[in-house]
Structure formats: C-alpha cells, structure tokens
Amino acid sequence: MAMVVDxxxxxxxxxxxxxxxxxxxxxxxxxxxxxxxxxxAKQVALDFTEDERNQLEKMIDTDARGVFCPIVGCGARxxxxxxxxxHYNTRHTASCSVCSRVYPTSRLLSIHVSEAHDSxxxxxVARGYAMYECLVEGCDLKFKNYKGRQQHLVDKHKxxxxxxxxxxxxxxxxQRLKNQRKRAVNKKDEEVPSKMEVENEMxxxxxSAVSKLSTSDSSPSxxxxxxxxxxxLTFVPRSIQPPLQKK
Amino acid sequence: MADDSPxxxxxxxxxxxxxxxxxxxxxxxxxxxxxxxxxxxxxxxxLCRVGPSGDGDVPGEENDMVTDEEGFxxxxxxSSAVEDLKSAIAYQGKxxxxxxxxxxxxxxxxxxxxxxxxxxxxxxxxxxxxxxxCLSFGxxxxxxxxxxxxxxNIAAGKPEETKALLPALPxxxxxxxxxxxxxxxxxxxxxxxxxxxxxxxLRNVLLSQGALPPLARMMLPNKGSxxxxxxxxxxxxxxxxxxxxxxxxIKVDVLLDAILRHxxxxxxxxxxxxxxVVVYLxxxxxxxxxxxVKSDAILLLVERLATSNSLQLLIPVLRSLGNLVAGDSHTTxxxxxxxxxxxxxxxxxxxxCLKSDHxxxxxxxxxxxxxxxxxxIEHKRLIYSSEAVPLLLRLLSxxxxxxxxxxxxxxxxxxxxxxxxxxxxxLIEEHLVSLVQRGCLSGFIDLVRSADIEAARVGxxxxxxxxxxxxNGDGPKLVEQEDGIDAMERYQFHENEDLRNMANxxxxxxxxxxxxxxx
Numbered sequence: 071m072a073m074v075v076d077x078x079x080x081x082x083x084x085x086x087x088x089x090x091x092x093x094x095x096x097x098x099x100x101x102x103x104x105x106x107x108x109x110x111a112k113q114v115a116l117d118f119t120e121d122e123r124n125q126l127e128k129m130i131d132t133d134a135r136g137v138f139c140p141i142v143g144c145g146a147r148x149x150x151x152x153x154x155x156x157h158y159n160t161r162h163t164a165s166c167s168v169c170s171r172v173y174p175t176s177r178l179l180s181i182h183v184s185e186a187h188d189s190x191x192x193x194x195v196a197r198g199y200a201m202y203e204c205l206v207e208g209c210d211l212k213f214k215n216y217k218g219r220q221q222h223l224v225d226k227h228k229x230x231x232x233x234x235x236x237x238x239x240x241x242x243x244x245q246r247l248k249n250q251r252k253r254a255v256n257k258k259d260e261e262v263p264s265k266m267e268v269e270n271e272m273x274x275x276x277x278s279a280v281s282k283l284s285t286s287d288s289s290p291s292x293x294x295x296x297x298x299x300x301x302x303l304t305f306v307p308r309s310i311q312p313p314l315q316k317k
Numbered sequence: 318m319a320d321d322s323p324x325x326x327x328x329x330x331x332x333x334x335x336x337x338x339x340x341x342x343x344x345x346x347x348x349x350x351x352x353x354x355x356x357x358x359x360x361x362x363x364l365c366r367v368g369p370s371g372d373g374d375v376p377g378e379e380n381d382m383v384t385d386e387e388g389f390x391x392x393x394x395x396s397s398a399v400e401d402l403k404s405a406i407a408y409q410g411k412x413x414x415x416x417x418x419x420x421x422x423x424x425x426x427x428x429x430x431x432x433x434x435x436x437x438x439x440x441x442x443x444x445x446x447x448x449x450x451c452l453s454f455g456x457x458x459x460x461x462x463x464x465x466x467x468x469x470n471i472a473a474g475k476p477e478e479t480k481a482l483l484p485a486l487p488x489x490x491x492x493x494x495x496x497x498x499x500x501x502x503x504x505x506x507x508x509x510x511x512x513x514x515x516x517x518x519l520r521n522v523l524l525s526q527g528a529l530p531p532l533a534r535m536m537l538p539n540k541g542s543x544x545x546x547x548x549x550x551x552x553x554x555x556x557x558x559x560x561x562x563x564x565x566x567i568k569v570d571v572l573l574d575a576i577l578r579h580x581x582x583x584x585x586x587x588x589x590x591x592x593x594v595v596v597y598l599x600x601x602x603x604x605x606x607x608x609x610v611k612s613d614a615i616l617l618l619v620e621r622l623a624t625s626n627s628l629q630l631l632i633p634v635l636r637s638l639g640n641l642v643a644g645d646s647h648t649t650x651x652x653x654x655x656x657x658x659x660x661x662x663x664x665x666x667x668x669x670c671l672k673s674d675h676x677x678x679x680x681x682x683x684x685x686x687x688x689x690x691x692x693x694i695e696h697k698r699l700i701y702s703s704e705a706v707p708l709l710l711r712l713l714s715x716x717x718x719x720x721x722x723x724x725x726x727x728x729x730x731x732x733x734x735x736x737x738x739x740x741x742x743x744l745i746e747e748h749l750v751s752l753v754q755r756g757c758l759s760g761f762i763d764l765v766r767s768a769d770i771e772a773a774r775v776g777x778x779x780x781x782x783x784x785x786x787x788x789n790g791d792g793p794k795l796v797e798q799e800d801g802i803d804a805m806e807r808y809q810f811h812e813n814e815d816l817r818n819m820a821n822x823x824x825x826x827x828x829x830x831x832x833x834x835x836x
Contacts (some may be wrong), residue, residue, distance in 0.1 A: 082758040084815075085823055086778040087742055088691040090732035091684070095556055095600040099684075100717070103632050103677040107593070108359045110629045116358075118433060126358065137768050142812045151718050154768035174810045315704070 102127070130247060141174050143207045178205065185216075186236070332555045354716055357433070361514035361553055365466055365507055369542060370502035383735055392429060392438035398424040399442035406450055413458060421463035428470040436471050436478045441492055458498045459646035465504035466490065473513035479515040486512065493531035503543040506532060508653060510550030521525055524562055528554060533569045536576075536591070540583060548579075548590035553598045563602035566594075573608060580617040585630045588621065592633035599640035607646040613780050615641060616659060622666035628675055632712075635670060635678060638663070639685040643787040649688070653697040662744070664687070664703050671708045676717060682808070683709070683723035690730035694745075697731050701748050722772045725764055728752055729779050732786075744786040753783060758799050765804045765820075768814055777805070779820045784827045793827045802828055 093099045109123050118126070132208035139146040139154065141162050148154050173179040181203060184191045194199050200212040202219040206227050213219040216236070242283045402420040405413070424444070428434040444467065444501050451464035465811045468489070472479040484491075487507075492505045509528055513520050523529075532554065535547035555562040567573060579591040594641060595614070598605040609615075618638045642648045670682035686709075700706070705727075714725045732740040734751040761783075764776035780801060784792040797804065808820035 083781060083819060084774075084778065085742070086729050086782055087736045088732050088733050089736055090643050090646070090649075090688045090691050091726070092640075093600070094558065095597055096558060100636070102679065103636060105359050106632060106677050108361065109628070111363065112358060126355070140768055140770070140812050141807075142810050148768060150766060151769055155766060162807075174807070178810070307487075 143175065177207065181237070183207065330799070337742065340356050357474065359475075362511040362557055362653065363478070363507070363549075364429070364432070364434070364473045365469045365504070368466060369503050370695060371732055388433075388435070388698040389432070390656065391435045395435040397425045397440040397682075399439060399444045399447065402447050403443070413783075414460065414700060416823060417451065418457075418459050418463060421460060421467065425463050425466050425470075429466055434470050434474070435700070436474050436573060439467075439479055441476065445484060449485045449488060452485065452492065454491075457799070458501050461492060461501045462504050464509050465492070465501065469508040469511060472508055472515075473597060476515055479512055479756075482508070482512055483522070486523065488526075488529045490523070490531065493528075493535065496500045502535060503546045504686050506535060506543070506550045508546045510546065510553050510636075513550060513553035513556075517558065521559075523554060524565075529565055530569065530696075533566060533572050535577075535823055537571065537762070539578070540587065540766070544579075545587045545590050547715050548587070549592055552590065552593040552597055555594070555601070558596070560601040560603075562597050564604050564606055567602060567605035567608055573612060575619060577613055580614065580621065585625060589630045589633060590628070592618075592621075594638040596633045599653050600646055601703060604646065604795065606641060607647070610641055610645050610648050615648070615663075616676055619662045619666050622669065623662070624774055628678070631670070631673075632677055632681075634668075635681050639681055639688070642685055642688045649692040649696060653689065653696075655699045660699070664700065664705065668704050668708065671705060671712065676720065676778035679712065679716065680723050682711070682719045682829070683720060686732055687723060690727050691735075693735055693760055695765055697745065700727070700750075701731050701834070706752075710757055710760075718767065718769070718772070721760060721764065722769070722775065725761060725772070725775050725779065728757055729775065729782070732779075732782055744782060746786060746788065749782060749786050750788065753787065753795065758795060758801070759781060762796075762799050762801045765801070767809070770816065773813075774819070777816065777823065780805070781819075781823060784823060796827075 084176055088303060105127055105163070109126060113123055131268075135149055136149050137154075138146060138244060139161075146157060146161070146162065148157055158174075163172050164174070164176045165172045166179060166182060166187075168183070171182065173182060174243040185202065191201055195214070198214065200214045202213040202216055202221060204211045204213075204222055204227075206223070209227070213222060220235075246268075330370075344748070398420065399559055402417070402424055405416040408416055428436070428439065441552040448464045450719050458463075459753055468482055468485055472482050485599050489505045489508055493502050497819060499506075509523060509532070513523055513528075532547050534543055536551065538544055551566065553564055553599075557563065576591055579588055580595070583591070595609065595618075601607060602645070615638065617642075621634045623636070625634075651665055667682045667686055670678040673679065686700060686705060689696055709724045709727055713721055713728065716724070732745050732752065734745060736742050743778060758780075761776045761779040764772040765780065766774060767776075780796060784796060786792065787795060802824065805820040805824050808817045811817050811820075
C-alpha cells in the first residue's frame with residue numbers, strides 16, 4: 071500500500087488526522103436519537119402513525135437546528151442547513167456585468183465596479199483623493215490606494231494577509247480557453263483604456279502588452295490572459311502606470 | 318419556519334369507527350400546534366395512563382382531546398376531587414380507608430384522562446400535602462398505589478410542576494424497598510423517574526436521598542414490568558452530566574450480571590430500557606466503560622443489532638456500542654481485533670444499520686465506523702474492503718446533511734495512517750485514489766459549501782488530501798472539475814478566520830500563478 075509522505079509546507083494547515091470522537095450524552099449529536107426515543111415511547115399511547123412521528127421529529131429538530139449565515143455582514147437566520155445554498159445563490163452572488171466576477175454582497179459589487187471599471191474613480195485617485203473604502207460595513211474609512219486599504223483590513227479587521235479583493239475568480243478550463251480565444255480575436259481592435267479593465271494580469275505583463283499593442287502587431291504569445299495570475303494585485307491605479315500617463 | 322402543514326389524512330378510515338371526528342381532531346392536533354406540545358412530547362417524562370394491573374382508562378378517542386370548555390370543567394372537577402380527598406383523610410369513622418381510596422381514585426382518573434392533565438388545578442387546590450399523607454407507612458397497598466399514580470402524573474409535565482413533588486420524595490423512595498408490593502414499588506419508581514427526568518438539580522436531590530440502590534435492586538429479577546420501569550427510571554437518574562451516579566451504579570453488586578442477562582435474554586421492551594442504562598453508563602463513566610468492555614457486553618450488543626428490527630431497541634444498543642468504541646481505546650485495540658469473529662460481526666451489524674431506513678441509525682452507525690476507522694491500518698483495510706464503502710459512497714451523495722458529515726469522517730479516516738507520535742499522518746494512497754475515482758470528491762465539496770463550520774472544515778481537509786496526494790498531480794484538476802475552486806473562494810468573505818485561512822491557503826498553493834499554463 072503506497073504512502074505519500076507529506077511535504078514540509080506550511081504547518082499552519084490543519085491536516086486531516088484520524089482520531090476517535092466521543093460525545094457527552096447531552097451533546098447535540100445525540101439529540102435526534104433522544105427525540106426519537108421519546109416519540110417512539112409515546113407513539114403508542116398517543117396513537118400517531120410513523121409518518122406523523124417523522125413529521126414531528128423534523129419539526130422539533132428544526133426548532134433546534136437553525137443556523138446563521140456565515141457570510142460577513144449577513145447574519146440571516148437559516149432555519150435549516152439545507153437552506154444555505156439557496157440563500158447563498160439568492161443573496162450572495164451579485165455579479166459584475168462588465169467582467170462577470172461575483173461578489174457576496176451588492177455593496178462589495180458596487181465597490182468593485184467603481185474601483186475596476188470606472189475611469190472617473192481612477193481620475194479622483196490620481197488627484198489624491200482617498201477613494202478606496204474599507205470593505206467592512208460600518209467602518210467608513212477611506213484610503214488613497216489599494217495597498218493602504220489592504221493593510222487596514224489586515225491590521226484592523228484581522229483579514230488574512232493572503233486576502234485579495236481583486237483576486238481573480240478562477241474560471242473553469244473551458245472558460246479560460248474561451249477567454250484566450252476571444253482575447254486573441256479582439257486584441258487588435260481593443261482600445262487601450264479598456265485594456266485597463268482586464269484585471270487578471272501582472273503589472274509588467276499589462277505594461278508590456280499595452281506597449282506592444284501600441285507599436286505593432288506583435289504576436290500575443292507573451293501576453294497571457296486568463297488564469298495565470300491568480301494571486302495578488304492585478305489592478306493598479308492609473309497614476310502609477312508609466313507608459314500611459316505622465317505624472 | 319418549517320413546514321407547518323397538517324398531518325396527512327392518509328390514515329385508513331376504517332381504523333377507528335367510534336369517535337372518528339374526535340380522533341381526527343386529535344391527530345391533527347398531534348402533529349401541528351405549538352411549542353408547548355412539542356416540548357411535552359420530547360420530555361424524558363412519561364404519563365401513566367394505565368395502572369400496573371391494567372386498570373385505568375385506555376387512551377381512547379373520547380377521553381383524549383380536551384377543548385377549552387372541557388378543560389375548564391376538568392379543572393373544576395379536579396379542585397373538587399382534591400377537596401373530597403381532604404375530607405376523606407380527615408374522616409376517622411367507619412370505612413375511612415375505602416373513602417380515602419375512592420377519593421384518590423377519582424383524582425387519579427382526572428389526572429390520567431388527557432395528554433395535558435389538570436395538574437395546575439390540582440396543585441393549586443393543595444394536592445401534594447394530602448398525597449404525601451397518603452403515602453405514610455402502613456397504609457394499604459391500594460392507597461399507596463393510587464397516591465403514587467397521582468404524583469406520577471403531576472410530575473410528568475412542566476418543570477415547576479415536577480419540582481412540586483419535593484416533599485414526597487423521601488416516602489416515594491422508601492416504598493421502593495423489598496417489603497413493598499411490586500405494583501406499589503413500580504408506581505413509585507415511575508414517579509421518581511419523572512422527577513429524575515426533570516433535570517440535574519432534582520437528580521442530585523434524589524441521589525443524595527438514596528434513590529439509586531433500591532432502584533438498582535429492582536433491576537435484578539428476570540422479568541416483569543417493574544424491572545422495565547425501574548430501568549427506565551435509572552436511565553433518567555444517572556444521565557448526569559455528573560458521572561458519579563453512573564459510576565456508583567456499575568459498582569452495585571451483581572448489577573452488571575443483571576444488565577448482561579437482560580441484554581442476552583429479555584424481551585425487546587425490557588432490553589430497550591436496559592440498553593439505555595448502558596448508554597449512560599458508557600457515555601459518562603470511564604470506569605463503567607472499562608468494566609463493560611471487559612465483559613461480554615459487546616458481543617451481546619452485536620447479537621441484538623443483528624437479530625432485532627425494533628428501532629426502539631436498535632437506537633440505544635447501537636449507541637452503547639458506539640460509546641464503548643469511542644470511550645475506550647481498548648475496545649478497538651484489544652476486543653475488536655481485525656480478523657476476529659467479533660470484529661466481523663461488528664462491521665456486519667453496522668452495515669445493516671447503514672442499510673436501514675432510519676436516519677438515526679445511519680448517522681450513528683457511520684459515527685461508530687469512523688471511530689473504528691481511526692484505529693490501526695488493519696482496521697482501515699478491513700473497513701475499506703467491506704460492504705460498508707459502497708454504501709457510504711452512496712450516502713455521501715444522497716443522504717441528509719447530518720449523515721453525510723459522519724460518512725465524511727469515515728472515508729477521510731480511511732485515507733490517512735493512524736495518528737502517530739509526531740501528529741503528522743501520511744496518506745494511504747491506495748484508498749484515497751480508489752475513493753476519489755469512485756466519485757466521493759463532490760460530496761466533500763458539498764460539505765465545503767455548507768454553512769456548518771465543522772462540515773466545511775472536514776471538506777477542506779479532505780480536499781487538501783486530494784490536492785496533495787493524488788498521483789501525477791491530478792488533484793488540482795479533479796478539484797477544479799467539481800467546482801472546488803469556487804467553493805473555496807466563497808470563504809474570502811466568510812466570517813470564520815480559520816476557514817478563510819484554510820481555503821485561501823489551498824487556493825494560493827494549488828491554484829496559484831503556475832496553474833494551468835502548460836496546457
């Protein structure tokens with residue numbers, strides 16, 4: 071039986087360990103069995119059918135089992151765990167009409183749209199206004215740049231350092247290939263400014279792509295769209311993109 | 318809010334010809350209606366409708382459901398019955414005893430009529446001190462029986478009503494002794510069972526007043542309804558959360574023998590209540606668990622699981638087995654040795670439970686399997702190659718949430734080596750590959766999508782195994798195919814920091830810059 075030795079990567083991930091799990095008799099784990107015990111014991115005396123009993127059990131279980139939506143700032147009460155998927159699809163999938171990224175709240179979506187697709191926003195940033203608002207509802211602080219806001223999220227609101235608001239959602243492979251083909255077709259015609267709206271590239275890649283486009287019809291092979299940069303800062307305010315804007 | 322639709326009226330109309338309308342009304346009320354009724358149904362207390370000798374009103378159509386008007390009338394009748402009892406007790410002349418018994422009987426009937434007896438009215442009229450008087454030593458059996466029966470039903474309802482029995486407890490306990498007639502002892506045990514079922518405080522009072530030894534002794538005979546009632550009362554008495562009562566019980570001389578004897582030979586009804594005693598013994602007291610594991614108990618539990626089809630019996634028997642496996646490492650290391658007949662027997666009955674229609678059995682059987690799968694490599698091999706795995710895989714995709722979570726634990730435990738000294742288990746590639754190929758990954762990803770923190774954690778941990786351990790670097794591709802990336806990305810705005818870190822860590826590590834370029 072082959073075994074794979076795990077590598078010494080981040081010891082912070084809580085790997086699966088197989089251990090025995092024991093529960094106290096009043097643990098919620100046992101509650102449906104306990105309910106069943108009492109209902110069965112009373113079933114004969116009170117004369118309900120098995121179906122009625124099951125229905126009762128379900129109702130009692132539900133009373134006990136509600137859970138709150140764990141998406142930050144939502145707090146909606148879900149009466150059954152099974153409701154979560156529906157709730158999530160209804161309330162937490164606000165999608166951007168420009169780039170199709172999906173956000174869990176309409177507020178975050180509108181922040182994204184301003185920051186990523188609005189040249190007016192960028193103009194104000196360039197003039198030094200604090201435009202990057204804190205993502206935590208109710209905080210209301212604003213920052214002059216993305217990095218500043220990022221740091222605030224980590225320092226003040228305990229966001230993990232790997233959190234990235236602009237981290238590109240990963241399209242499926244099919245989607246990526248489609249994107250690649252589409253971009254290859256559209257590339258030549260596309261305006262420079264709309265190129266700014268594509269977030270999923272490294273700063274250098276973006277700059278070189280743009281400069282290549284503006285000079286000639288060089289092949290796009292060094293420019294990669296799609297998955298490559300999954301991490302990190304992909305959109306940079308105009309004010310610091312050298313070839314495009316004189317400071 | 319959950320579905321509040323009334324009970325379906327699929328009931329066979331031939332079933333009850335008399336009082337059909339009332340019966341229908343009763344049924345409707347039984348399933349819909351408010352919190353109060355639901356609370357009363359799941360209480361660990363039981364109303365006594367039929368006496369030990371079979372007398373009393375059979376729960377019948379006309380008697381059962383009480384309208385507001387009828388309730389009012391019932392309260393008035395109850396108050397007056399208590400008054401009658403008062404004067405009967407005061408009366409010293411000829412036929413006094415019969416008078417008392419008649420008054421008690423009348424009160425008892427009123428308290429046994431419906432599912433919600435007029436307890437409040439009885440208490441208000443001052444029933445308790447009178448009933449305590451009727452329990453005095455030397456009273457005739459009939460009197461003791463009726464008084465204890467009244468107290469039983471007074472204690473079967475709300476907490477404050479049960480607490481009202483405090484003055485009666487010492488006498489009730491003393492009538493449990495060997496000198497008492499069986500029906501009287503049984504009725505007192507029943508009343509005490511209701512009191513114990515109320516809560517920890519009352520349990521402690523009962524224990525300090527010495528209720529445990531006489532109840533334990535009542536379990537020694539081979540059969541009888543008294544044994545059953547005593548076992549039920551004991552299960553309420555020892556349920557803790559303080560383990561001291563459980564430990565005290567197992568130490569009672571010859572009690573273990575009696576328990577084993579009942580598990581082995583008694584009818585299912587009695588075995589059910591005894592099994593619940595074992596549930597609490599094994600869940601609370603390490604000492605009791607040790608004693609039970611060394612005895613024949615496991616064998617007997619397996620035997621019952623194999624032969625019975627009564628859900629009432631199977632639940633506590635399965636749970637007892639589960640507690641013994643979970644509570645003591647000796648169970649898997651010295652009793653359930655892979656290759657031994659008893660171990661095969663355990664797997665077999667757990668498989669039977671997985672196949673059953675009952676949610677509780679499927680869930681708790683999965684839990685037991687997960688603990689066995691947390692044993693040695695041989696244990697993992699044993700389960701992996703058993704009939705359990707195909708069943709588990711199917712349950713992972715189709716069963717209700719709480720079952721899927723337990724199944725996830727079994728499957729994941731099969732894929733890692735035992736937790737050694739340094740706490741870093743290795744993968745069992747053969748098992749992991751096979752299970753993933755048989756389609757278990759989507760089930761785990763569903764758990765990642767759930768709102769339950771524990772389930773999400775389990776799902777993410779398994780995803781890590783897949784990402785790390787699938788050969789040829791297939792892991793990331795497989796996860797992507799099942800929309801695993803999307804599931805993990807939901808955690809960016811999740812309020813739980815641990816889960817956020819876990820998910821983000823996996824995405825960063827396995828779906829980072831270089832993912833998918835070389836295609």
